[in-house]
Amino acid sequence: MIETGGGRNWFTAAELAELGLPGLPGSKRKVNERADRENWALRVDGNGVPMARPRKGRGGGLEYHLQLLPDAAKAELVKRGIAWLPANDEDAVSIARQAHGWAWYEMQSDKVKAEAQRRAAIIDMVEALAATGMPRTAAVNAAARQHKVTAGTIYNWLVQVKGVPGHDRLPALAPRRKGGGKEAEVDAGAWEFLKSDYLRPERPTFSSCYWRTVHLYAAPRGITLPCEKTMLRKLEREVDPRLVIALRRGMDAVKAMVPAQQRTVAHLHAMEHVDIDGHKFDVFVNFGKDANGRDVIERPIMVGIQDIYSRMMLAWRVGDTESALLTRLAFADLFKRWGIPKRCTMDNGRAFASKWISGGVLNRFRFKVREEEPLGLLPSLGIGISWTQPYSGQSKPIERAWRDVADMIAKDPRCAGAWSGNHVDNKPENYREKAVPLALFLEIVEQGMRIHNERTGRQTETTRGGSFAETFAKSYAVSQVGKATADHMRLALLTGEQIRAERKSGFVQIADNRYWTEALSRHAGQLLTVRFDPDDLSLPVHVYDNAGNFLCTAARWEASRFDDMAAARRSAKLRADLKKTVRKARDIEQLLSADEIAARMRIETEATVVPEPAVVRPTRFRGNAALKALSKPSQGAVEARKFDQLAGRAALRLIEK
Numbered sequence: 001m002i003e004t005g006g007g008r009n010w011f012t013a014a015e016l017a018e019l020g021l022p023g024l025p026g027s028k029r030k031v032n033e034r035a036d037r038e039n040w041a042l043r044v045d046g047n048g049v050p051m052a053r054p055r056k057g058r059g060g061g062l063e064y065h066l067q068l069l070p071d072a073a074k075a076e077l078v079k080r081g082i083a084w085l086p087a088n089d090e091d092a093v094s095i096a097r098q099a100h101g102w103a104w105y106e107m108q109s110d111k112v113k114a115e116a117q118r119r120a121a122i123i124d125m126v127e128a129l130a131a132t133g134m135p136r137t138a139a140v141n142a143a144a145r146q147h148k149v150t151a152g153t154i155y156n157w158l159v160q161v162k163g164v165p166g167h168d169r170l171p172a173l174a175p176r177r178k179g180g181g182k183e184a185e186v187d188a189g190a191w192e193f194l195k196s197d198y199l200r201p202e203r204p205t206f207s208s209c210y211w212r213t214v215h216l217y218a219a220p221r222g223i224t225l226p227c228e229k230t231m232l233r234k235l236e237r238e239v240d241p242r243l244v245i246a247l248r249r250g251m252d253a254v255k256a257m258v259p260a261q262q263r264t265v266a267h268l269h270a271m272e273h274v275d276i277d278g279h280k281f282d283v284f285v286n287f288g289k290d291a292n293g294r295d296v297i298e299r300p301i302m303v304g305i306q307d308i309y310s311r312m313m314l315a316w317r318v319g320d321t322e323s324a325l326l327t328r329l330a331f332a333d334l335f336k337r338w339g340i341p342k343r344c345t346m347d348n349g350r351a352f353a354s355k356w357i358s359g360g361v362l363n364r365f366r367f368k369v370r371e372e373e374p375l376g377l378l379p380s381l382g383i384g385i386s387w388t389q390p391y392s393g394q395s396k397p398i399e400r401a402w403r404d405v406a407d408m409i410a411k412d413p414r415c416a417g418a419w420s421g422n423h424v425d426n427k428p429e430n431y432r433e434k435a436v437p438l439a440l441f442l443e444i445v446e447q448g449m450r451i452h453n454e455r456t457g458r459q460t461e462t463t464r465g466g467s468f469a470e471t472f473a474k475s476y477a478v479s480q481v482g483k484a485t486a487d488h489m490r491l492a493l494l495t496g497e498q499i500r501a502e503r504k505s506g507f508v509q510i511a512d513n514r515y516w517t518e519a520l521s522r523h524a525g526q527l528l529t530v531r532f533d534p535d536d537l538s539l540p541v542h543v544y545d546n547a548g549n550f551l552c553t554a555a556r557w558e559a560s561r562f563d564d565m566a567a568a569r570r571s572a573k574l575r576a577d578l579k580k581t582v583r584k585a586r587d588i589e590q591l592l593s594a595d596e597i598a599a600r601m602r603i604e605t606e607a608t609v610v611p612e613p614a615v616v617r618p619t620r621f622r623g624n625a626a627l628k629a630l631s632k633p634s635q636g637a638v639e640a641r642k643f644d645q646l647a648g649r650a651a652l653r654l655i656e657k
Helices: 014-020 028-037 071-080 092-108 110-131 135-149 151-160 166-173 190-197 206-222 228-238 241-249 251-255 324-337 398-412 438-454 468-475 488-491 518-523 567-587 594-599 635-656
Strands: 053-054 064-065 273-278 285-289 296-300 301-307 315-318 343-346 385-387 496-500 508-510 512-516 529-532 541-544 550-556
Touching: 014 028, 014 064, 014 071, 071 092, 071 529, 092 166, 110 135, 110 166, 135 151, 151 166, 190 206, 190 228, 206 228, 228 508, 241 285, 241 496, 273 324, 273 398, 273 488, 285 438, 301 324, 301 398, 315 438, 324 488, 324 496, 398 438, 438 468, 508 529, 508 541, 518 550
Parallel strands: 273 343, 343 385
Antiparallel strands: 053 064, 273 301, 285 296, 301 315, 496 529, 508 512, 512 550, 529 541, 541 550
16 A cells, blocks of 8 residues: 655556556556566666666565656656655656646536547647648648637647647646636625525525615615625625525534435344334224214324334234323234334333333433332333434334335225325315224224235345345244243233322222232332223232332222121121231241340349539529518407308308398
8 A cells, every 4th residue: 555645756566556647557567568668777867876776675676766657647646645756856846737737627627627628639630630741720720610619719729738748738728717806895794784684594585685785784874785696606605505504494404414324234133123103194083982972083093013124013003092001002912923022212202201111211301200110011021222312203214114004004995085184285175074984994904014014025124125024034033032921911911000008908099999908918008019901990900019029919999888798797807817817927926025025124223423513603592581570460360350251151141042
């Protein structure tokens, strides 16, 4: 490999052949034959210095100086940056000019190159006619008549190629037209006004922006602007086109300027990676009667699961809305028919990012993620989840399948009159003439999905002209795929909800239904994960702890009639059985009695030592410390007071009577 960077003047025959230079053969043997024919090994320069020297290193041979090569080859070496030329060498300056001319020529448009080739052909014709003995003037006139140009023009071309080798004439003959001279001056404020007006999301035309700039900004200020085309060329020349696209069409349009990512699935196998998405059909379907007896007519939604390796649609469910229930049923069909995949790609729609499906995944970017929430269906089965970028349909291969499905199912002849159109302004003439019954539509869906999978001629990386079903079957037969057990199907078919057990008895309540079994008494007041069938709450529920360990199956605790003695006896028996179980547990534990506990306790009480204060603070009594002594009443006075009290009581009694 010959490196660039200049500074090389010596080359071997093998290196010259490898470079593929103009004027030299393309093989080492032919280069050596030319060197022998032109005596390169014996040539010397003007100072008598040999222009060939022995090659250093293993293998030997000769190296030849740059000056031995044809001018075209030397020019090509300089242009590639391989050869080094001294600035004071006239031949080197000529070669450098040729290299610069070819570099300029390669950057020109095809139109300029075609004109240069046409002029070179005319010059070749003049020289060919002159070589036959025709006078030069006659040769020029003949070429001028045939190519419909003036003789003066041909003479000008002959002057341009005078002294230029034939293989270097194209750069000399190429048109070198220049602009009209000095660039027109534009007022800075007007230019800023024009750019700001044009680079808006409303995408006004340049003509309207130019008119506003001239009449509403420049004219009132006495500013004169160049013509519209000049201003447009200035905009195209000075403003980055990527900025124009970003400001006028948005950043999404800028992303389209980067080539689309190409991804391969050759390293995958069937059922290794699936993707899931929902599709709303452009068909009106009658889902039956509602509670008021009116027809429920809606556009149905299908949740589909596709194998990424083969592009085969593996499972699907149809409903009136995209929900976690519909998603869970589609996964249940997938597990039952084909097994458990290793990974699933989905968007963060409400149906897929629901905690019933992806609960426990920290990066689902929807809803609040709690550490204590139960694991969803996919994480509990060890299925990895890949979230796609919102509003990025190319991230999921299943998006391409919906185009075939929409054409095969929504436009089926049996749906005539029920097709709604794929846009608000694309409604058919027979819009909403009828609604397809749900049973018939499900039949159309089954047929359409089978046709989608079995149609041949699919040109994908793995099908190569076959069908999706054939590609899936070949890979599925030789792949390791996990199979679903009864426990897996229970997870898929049942909804998981986190419920706190009642703090005394431990029952769990869903809606207005209570579920209890004796084992729940041990988990009273705890947060438990309860899996149940939301379509039939009369069935028993399955209870798990927060770690996902199965605890028990609890039946519904039905309400009994007030005078139902049999129900009362059953309830009393349950309480008695629970007491008996608790007594057995107590006996097994071999607990100590209170007297045994007291006997084994060693309590020693020591007398409390009261410390003496180091300093005693004096305390004085405050208040009326000395009162006047009262004299003791005489014995006669006391008796007289008692007589008065007795007399008063008797008088009162007399008045009451």
